[in-house]
Amino acid sequence: MDPTHTRSFTLVGHAGDGKTTLADAVLMAAGVTNRLGSVNDGTSYMNFLPEERERRLSISTSVGAFEHAGVASTLLDTPGDVNFAGEAQSSLMAADAALLVLSAQDGVKLGTERAYKAAREAGLALAAVANKMDLERADYDKCATQLETLLGVRVVKLHVPIGAGHDYAGYVDLLTRKACTFAADGSGKLSAKDIPADLANAVEEATMAMVEAVAEADDAVLEKYLETGALEPDEVLATLRKGVREGSLLPLISAASARNIGGTAVLALEESLFPTPVDAVARRATRDKAEILIHANDGPLVAYVFKSIADRYAGMLSVFRVYSGTLHTDMMVINERTGTKERISKLLRLHGETFEDAKEIGPGGIAAIPKLKDTRTGDTLCSDKHVLHVVAPPPPEGVIAFAITAANQDQDDKVFDALHRLVEEDPSLKLERDARTGEFLLKGLGQLHIQITIEKLTRLFGVKVELKPPRVPYLETIRGKAHNVEGKLKKQSGGRGQFGVCYLDVEPGARGSGVQFVDKIVGGSIPRQFIPAVEKGVRETCARGIIAGHEVTDVVISVIDGKYHAVDSSEMAFKTAGSMGLKAAFAQAKPTLLEPIMKMEITVPDVSVGDVMGNLNSRRGRVSGVDARGHMQSVTAHVPMAEVLTYSSDLTSMTGGQGSFHMEFSHYEEVPKEILDKIIAAAGTAKDED
Secondary structure, eight states: OOGGGEEEEEEEESTTSSHHHHHHHHHHHTTSOSSOOOTTTTOOSSOOSHHHHHHTOOOSOEEEEEEETTEEEEEEEOOOSGGGHHHHHHHTTTOSEEEEEEETTTBSOHHHHHHHHHHHHTTOEEEEEEEOTTSTTOOHHHHHHHHHHHHOOEEEEOEEEESOGGGOOEEEETTTTEEEEEOTTSSOOEEEEOOOGGGHHHHHHHHHHHHHHHHTTOHHHHHHHHHHSOOOHHHHHHHHHHHHHHTSEEEEEEOBGGGTBSHHHHHHHHHHHSOOTTTSOOEEEEETTEEEEEOSSSSSOEEEEEEEEEETTTEEEEEEEEEESOEETTOEEEETTTOOEEEOOOEEEEETTEEEEESEEOTTOEEEEEOOSSOOTTOEEEOTTOOOEEOOOOOOOOOEEEEEEESSGGGHHHHHHHHHHHHHHOTTOEEEEOTTTOOEEEEESSHHHHHHHHHHHHHHHOOOEEEEOOOOOOEEEESSOEEEEEEEEEEOSSSSOEEEEEEEEEEEOOTTOOEEEEEOOOTTSSOGGGHHHHHHHHHHHHHHOSSSSOOBOSEEEEEEEEEOOTTTOOHHHHHHHHHHHHHHHHHHSOEEEEEEEEEEEEEEEGGGHHHHHHHHHHTTOEEEEEEEETTEEEEEEEEEGGGOTTHHHHHHHHHTTOOEEEEEEEEEEEOOHHHHHHHHHHHHHHHHHO
16 A cells, blocks of 8 residues: 555534435445445445444444545544544544535534534644535535634635536536536436536636635745736646645535535545645654654554444454554554554455455555454554554543443343443443442443443343433532531540541632642641541542532641540541541531533524523523524523433424534533532432432
8 A cells, every 4th residue: 555545534524414425425436336325214335333224323433445546545434423422533533634524505513613623633634515515505605605704714615516406416626627417316427528608607706716715825826826817727736735734725515415416526636635644744642751743654563543343243343544654464563552462363444334354554544453352442553663652632521421230130240341342442431330329330422322332232242231310420519618627536345445536627629629638737636647547538538428429529628636545546546537527517618519511502493493492491501692504503501411411302302303412511510509409308318228
């Protein structure tokens, strides 16, 4: 694989804007498939998991390798739904370019903006496609305007659409000066002709605008353009390519992927404007805390595992990108995280759900390795004399957790072994034990994320689990102060007793400061060796919670005085005294609860805005803005997590399935008094039942 004849790009954008159908169209144009699959019919080439076909929704990044016009390419199709944001984020570590897909009918949505920002931060070259040009109210020019206004980037329109809405038949390619129309039967058959007379004026105006936009991205080119009033086609293409790689220009093409229009345009865009691995941004890595930039070359091997696929029979499939060097079968590599050696028994190029054997993968190549012993998503594979760590952004933090138990107790071990494999596959999942309740919690990016994980658990490993409603991660804190509060343990039951006394001050700390313990003992009222025991008692009590069983935070706890006995004092006595003193002081310091507040961005049809805003108000939400997004409206609000644990199904009911939302943690706020009393009462009832 010659890196100068290699490309990789990822499709990113808002859910429902047609990324997967466009990916199918690209693969059909490249000759990989002979049919255009349908997400809605469950026949998509790239959406092949049972959970995807059942829900008509991408949940995982799919990989499609193909060759076209002498270029070996890899296309990554990512989910747009925020429940699977980890999959989309990891794809940015594998590709050198990103194609931002947006609906020509709806324009730039919140998911479009997030995808653009993430790709820019990853240093990827970017282009955009206005998809769904065959829908009513589709507007290519409006998409360009919104991209410039909302993303702050200079857009270069490369197409003049031929027709609009149901009459959309193709486009004039301004770079090739050809009118490209496509068969109405969805076969993708292209007819390239000279520009029709009725479009000549529009094409000339669009060409001038394109050349001006390109020239303004380079001072030397702009000077020549101002002097001569024209640029050669090769100059336009070279300057545009440079602007794409530097991020100063965003080319925009048009497509109607459901009618098999757009695959050919994407291939042309990729081959002419997207960088090779040699030209792409260097990847960051570290060795012994020193930063190193990795360039695509024939040097020592560096490969990054950006995705893992759990298989019931084949074990784990590790999908990787080679940054430098060459990986070949029978090679021994080092896993940087574990320090262990792994033998490469087999290499597979991925074509949707099918595989093809490969003997070696060079710089820029993307492939998979089956059955590695101890490798998971996020690991770096290196040659044994060149071990370093590829720097990657952390996976997105989960926002919702369900208590999980095996449906059959005799399957406990099997269930949790299987869960650990799914967590290795998807780092945005977390499996942890609640220290207070002893429950195992599965934490993810949303209710749908958890539900689909459970479905995969049953399908892949044949085990069933039970989920309990998610537990809101309240935090306990105080609003007031308490001074000189005694914590005392005095026991005498024959023989050596237990004696320890400490006096504590407590006061609120800054928001986000956690628990601060301050030693203010002077004069030896508590011997130095017992101070750590007091702190341990205090911190363990904070971890367990005091008023409702939730972790204590944002408090400053000072031990100011105490008493001890030369014989009866011990670490255990002072640990207990510290715990007792904190509980007493907490009760005097106006205890309260903090609740997590979520920032929600909800996209709904115009007719549903009133219902959605009224519903948010009933959930104690605060609406902060409403913005138009084509024929949709985007509502931004801050809402307590406790009020939106099952929001997905409610939004579906309110909008007839046309609404979508993104939710992320924003901050903590104090719980209102009437809610506080209910939570404390419920915690007391639960404790009594235990």
